[in-house]
Amino acid sequence: MHFQLTSEQLQIKELARQFADREILPLAAEADVKREFPMQVQAKAVELGLVNLTLPESVGGAGLGCVELVLVTEEFCRACLGIGTALCVNALAYEPILLGGSEAQQQRYLAPLAQGRFASFGMTEPGAGSDVAGIRTRATRTEGGYRLQGSKIWISNAPLADYFVVFAKTDMAASHKGMTAFIVEAGTPGVTVGPAMGKLGQRAAPTAEIFLDDAFVPEDRRLGAEGSGFALAMAVFDHSRPMVAAFGVGLIQRCVDESLAYARSRSSMGKPLIEHQAVAHKLAEMQMRLEAARLLTYQAAWLVDQGQRGTMQASIAKAFAADAAMWCATEAIQIFGGMGYSTEYPVEKLFRDAKVLQIYEGTSEIQRNIIAREMARI
Structure with a gap:
């Protein structure tokens, strides 16, 4: 066992x-403002080969692993969670x-x-988020294919996408066993993408609704x-949750960087903030959670690359990184004090x-359900 990245990974x-x-x-x-x-x-990211990293070389991808992706x-x-999400979420x-x-x-x-094109993953609906089977x-099967009827919401990169991977029920009475996945091209008659939705954060990542009004999908796109x-979606989440955990790791690192710099430069009561134990302990706790989130994320990604089942590890990494990111962002504002509440500084x-890291790709509560289920199975 070792904890070192290869020279290629470091590069x-x-x-x-x-x-x-x-x-x-x-x-x-x-x-963010616009x-x-x-x-x-x-x-520019496409030119450098920094996106779509896990696409195989046979289709023009880099053929790299989940570790490189995270x-x-x-x-x-770390630089921007909104822009970073839009760049990386093609993998989902x-x-x-x-x-x-x-x-x-x-x-x-x-x-x-x-x-350099975009695609979107279409699962969440207005009445079905955490309850994927719902x-x-x-x-509905028809000659030559299927007719899709319904809507999806909170679909990342939907306004940019050439196509969507849409999950629908081919058997409405069969719960999760009646779920089937389809490739739905954006220009298909009956497919409408709504305007970009207003959001609390990650505003640079476009998110929208998709409306399916009797849209015909040929059978060869099933x-x-x-x-x-359902089984396909669960397998996808095992592969994608390490990436989403890395969203959190990057944001935590930025919280540490910004908070440490501010605590060194700003003085209170005659000495730098970092020399006040209350502030120093917050920074130490941030670093502890950063190291733990990073190691959990790398472990989950490594399991994907080894072809091993990592359902529990992926959920642990995702939940821990999301919760740690929210905690660290909150404490970063506290370290900055009143200036942390101002748009003059990046911590707001x-x-x-x-916040949304605790919600999308399975809420932190759902991740705990998965972890407990895996514990019982083991």
């Missing part, structure tokens, strides 16, 4: 750090095609992503067999960006 992490500092960080505040994703950042994700999200959309798609589907739909979007959608943005 990738450093390249991502330099890119984040040069291309993402200077745009973060403006992108609620816009800076497309030029995507183009290393890059962490650096991007293409993972179902990697895991459940045919060779023809992979060639047709993955290659454009390697060239989705009501239905897919992923796997009918009824296999970190606070707003952090």
